[in-house]
Amino acid sequence: GIQVEQSPPDLILQEGANSTLRCNFSDSVNNLQWFHQNPWGQLINLFYIPSGTKQNGRLSATTVATERYSLLYISSSQTTDSGVYFCAVGPRLDQGGSEKLVFGKGTKLTVNP
């Protein structure tokens, strides 16, 4: 099955710093999403981004599907950004659409005040 690798596994920042999280995947995908799991365990959908670039406030994401990677940018980080960031991909189906999402192991982000 498809492999999803996220880096770095752990990241510690001071408030106000910027960061880039990376997601590499091993096969063609029709679906790629980024999620944030906060310290209370809630999983929040950040982006649905199978290709291209999107921005939402201090967060932005870029997926280069042909090169099989996606990047999540966090600017001016805040303590509330702490948690685990997951990349999830849906392998492309021959008949169109994608299979179920496969999650990476995540990047644990800690933002210190």
Next chain:
Amino acid sequence: DSGVTQTPKHLITATGQRVTLRCSPRSGDLSVYWYQQSLDQGLQFLIQYYNGEERAKGNILERFSAQQFPDLHSELNLSSLELGDSALYFCASSLNYRGNSPLHFGNGTRLTVT
């Protein structure tokens, strides 16, 4: 608030018992997914339903079963529980099954098997 409702939030039970987890999808979403999150296995896909029909199956044990009802809510049944079944169980929903819409998660049910 994702709009996906899961109950109960916490569940503590003994080995060998059976429990039922419930999920109501976001309004308008027809597809429901169940995921298990444990420390050693990460987020694992269990099963997907679309408009009442099973659509895809993942690493779901034979002791586990699920269904989606006509009102689109879903239930995950876990039986003959073992200590290793202790985990966070998430339900998620999306508009369809084709993987071209965002997935939204509920807050999860934390299951502890003692």
